[in-house]
Amino acid sequence: MxxxxxxxxxxxxxxxxxxxxxxxxxxxxxxxxxxxxxxxxxxxxxxxxxxxxxxxxxxxxxxxxxxxxxxxxxxxxxxxxxxxxxxKIYSYPEFLYEQSKDKTRVVIAGSHGKTTITSMILHVLNFHQKDVDFMVGAQLEGFDCMVKLTQDNDFMVLEGDEYLSSPIDLRSKFLLYQPNIALLSGIAWDHINVFKTFDDYIEQFRKFVASITAGGVLVYNEEDAEVVKVVEEAENYFRKIPYRTPEYEIVNGKVHLKTEVGNVPLSVFGAHNLLNMEGARHICHTLGIMDEDFYEAIMSFKGASKRLEKVERTDNGILYKDFAHAPSKVKATVKAFGEQFNKDKKYGFLELHTYSSLNPVFLEQYDHAMDGLDEAVVFYSEDALKIKRMEPISPELIRDKFKNTDLKVFTHAEDLHAYWNTLDKTQGVYLMMSSGNFGGLDLTK
Structure with missing residues (x-):
């Protein structure tokens, strides 16, 4: 071909x-x-x-x-x-469907957590040498390529994104996959440059649930009210499997999952990651992985790229980077970081980089997002605003929207870098949240 x-x-x-x-x-x-x-x-x-x-x-x-x-x-x-x-012109998701239409399609969707959940599923399947086709949006340890397509595999695991399919196909990507098995992790307004109202955004998820094949399976986060509402409103026939945050404890700085087979030590932390893990467990169960086998494999999962990923520094300072930029993701990540390092001085840096995060209307969603940090910093580039043809945003507006009068706000990379260089990275712990790179900041030294 x-x-x-x-x-x-x-x-x-x-x-x-x-x-x-x-x-x-x-x-x-x-x-x-x-x-x-x-x-x-x-x-x-x-x-x-x-x-x-x-x-x-x-x-x-x-x-x-x-x-x-x-x-x-x-x-x-x-x-x-x-x-x-x-x-014949295909969008990216349309072509993936063509490659998988004769397979059992497992689609992981949601405003947040979908990359991590997909990564967890693939990690477990890989650990137990269960071969599947897949597409995931982050680099994973043990995988050379983030897409795998074969003639022979029976299953394909797909990360389902609600963003547009192509310049000439304005449907959400995940509406093209027609899942046999699906997961819905959460709904929090995002991509406001495309979905102008929250209801318009939610409608994509209604359509996604409606696209599940007859007699299929939906694993869903019952702690998310919007998800529950969408599931309850669905009129098509599928089996519903709810999940919620499992019990856990932190012992000597390490998270232990409380399970029927005993305490399971993990390499990741944060309640949101454990919630993601529970969703992944249910999906793996539908694919024939027993709970004991799931826990055996998940102990070695260290996270998807840029999802609370520890950065190795030359000075041995403790620093994590995270792709978090949407408000719900920032809040969940900050909460997890605070819980894990509750006795340390915590520095948190957030770069407002996307169209949504720089929109004054959308900024309302960030209220108290950086609470719990001892030092909170927000960076956005005035030049980026000009390039995107957006109106200027004042540091005062940022502090007001974040409901944080002590928030440090930088609008020029050189000023941010100057402040960064005054900090002793061996003192305290650092959380760097961005889908950009903080104006070229080197996080390793």
């Missing part, structure tokens, strides 16, 4: 391109910018474009599938050529 990727350099797109190359497909692609690690990984597979840019002449009549990434625009010249030739 001959495939061409428009915007091959994306974090998701390049993983799919590699998976198809490994499957024996002929793969080509284009992009106007390709960064690391995508560049090296594509180069190692022999599918890195010779030069950046868009080249309509690459689109030929013998291409079986054109896969369109969100980074491309509707007026992309390669897209125009593909339409002109009448080629």
């Amino acid at each position: 001959k495939t061409h990727f428009i915007a091959i350099g994306g974090s998701a797109m390049h993983n799919l391109a590699i998976a198809l190359k490994d499957k024996g497909y002929q793969v080509t692609g284009s992009d106007d910018a390709i960064f690391e690690p995508s560049r090296t990984r594509l180069e190692n597979k022999g599918i890195l474009p010779a030069e950046t840019g868009w080249f309509p002449e690459k689109i030929t009549a013998d291409i079986d599938a054109v896969i369109l990434g969100m980074h491309a625009h509707q007026d992309n010249p390669e897209l125009a050529r593909a339409k002109e030739l009448g080629l």
Whole structure:
């Protein structure tokens, strides 16, 4: 099969391109910018474009599938050529469905926790040498590529994202998967650049639940009121399995899960991670993994990339980085950090980086998000606001929305870095929350 990727350099797109190359497909692609690690990984597979840019002449009549990434625009010249030739154009999730439509599809969805839960499931299955196809949004220990596609596997585990499928397909990605088994971890308004109201956002999850195949299974977080409401309103037939935070205790700084088979020591911490773990346990059970086997495997799970991930520093300071940027994620991460390091001085840094997090209306959601930290810092770039064509935001507004008068606010990277350099990283513990990089801050030293 001959495939061409428009915007091959994306974090998701390049993983799919590699998976198809490994499957024996002929793969080509284009992009106007390709960064690391995508560049090296594509180069190692022999599918890195010779030069950046868009080249309509690459689109030929013998291409079986054109896969369109969100980074491309509707007026992309390669897209125009593909339409002109009448080629089959797929979004990323649409193509994944085509690859898995004859398999049992397990889709993990929710505003938060979906990457971690998917990672936990894959870790357990890998530990017990249960081979499945998969797609997950973070780098995992023991996995070379974040997409795996085979001819023979019976199951495919998919991280289900509610964001748009492609520039020409404005459906939420997870609506294309038609799950046989699904999980819904939580609902908290996000992506307000696309979903202008909370009800519009919730509607995507209503549609997701409605897309579960007849007689399927839904594992859901019964501690989330919005999730419960969506599940109770559903009119289609499926089996419902609720889950909640399991009992645990912290002994000598290590979390122990209280289970019927005894206390299970874990390598991760935080009530939200244990809630995620309980959801993963139920999904693994539907896939034939008994509880004892689940606990045996989950003890060695160290977390998904950038999800409360410990950073090795040259000075042995204790520092964790987390992808948290949405309000619900920030609150859960700060709470977990405070519980784990309750006797230490806690420094927390948050970078407001996304369109939603920089929207004055959405900022209301961050009220008290940094409470529990001894030193709380928020950074956002005034230049980023200009690039996004957004109105200026004052530090005073940030403190007001966070309901924290002691909050330190920086709007220029050099000022943030200067403050960072005044801190002795061997004193106290540090939590760095961002989907960016704090203006190029080196967290290792």
